[in-house]
């Protein structure tokens with residue numbers, strides 16, 4: 266099937282891209298409004314963009330042209346926390362995307378516990394395996410919809426005891442939650458371990474003459 270990109274409207278494009286760019290990790294982002302309300306929302310347009318300094322980015326769209334609370338808070342305060350949810354938190358993650366007004370806290374509505382940040386004033390979630398405290402480094406606007414790609418420098422990591430083994434995250438123990446297209450999520454499936462690239466030969470996998 267061939268599809269010319271300019272034949273698809275905004276909705277169809279969203280469905281196609283969110284179905285093809287899978288599985289996506291989830292940044293469960295806490296922010297503070299200038300009035301001090303803790304906001305929580307999930308963002309699966311999430312990646313890391315640099316490791317020196319460590320930087321991660323989320324793409325925040327608009328609702329009817331208006332900035333979402335998360336983007337407004339980050340732009341106003343310059344701070345956010347990316348909490349990493351595990352598979353047990355799927356329901357709370359999903360429900361935290363319900364639209365509440367800026368004066369209402371999703372954290373309170375969902376009865377989630379928070380802990381104070383070490384390097385930022387934004388609280389982090391208590392029940393997650395990891396949290397990344399971030400200071401806004403770049404805000405870039407994309408497309409006609411005006412979505413914001415917000416990049417934060419990670420100032421402090423919180424990692425649950427037992428998850429970091431020999432400097433590497435034990436992915437099985439992390440049990441990350443993945444986002445698919447639509448209201449679909451996934452758990453980690455089978456993990457396939459390959460020879461490290463530095464040890465692999467250019468002839469590995471080549472057809473046998």
Ligand SMILES: Cc1cc2nc3c(=O)[nH]c(=O)nc-3n(C[C@H](O)[C@H](O)[C@H](O)COP(=O)(O)O)c2cc1C
Pocket residue numbers: 291304305306307308309310311324325326327333334335336358359361362363364365444
């Ligand atoms: C799992 C999941 C992932 C999401 N990812 C994004 C995303 O990457 N970008 C976005 O703008 N909205 C995303 N959303 C929708 C927002 O979470 C939703 O609009 C939320 O109400 C925003 O809250 P806020 O206004 O408090 O910032 C996602 C929703 C869910 C359930």
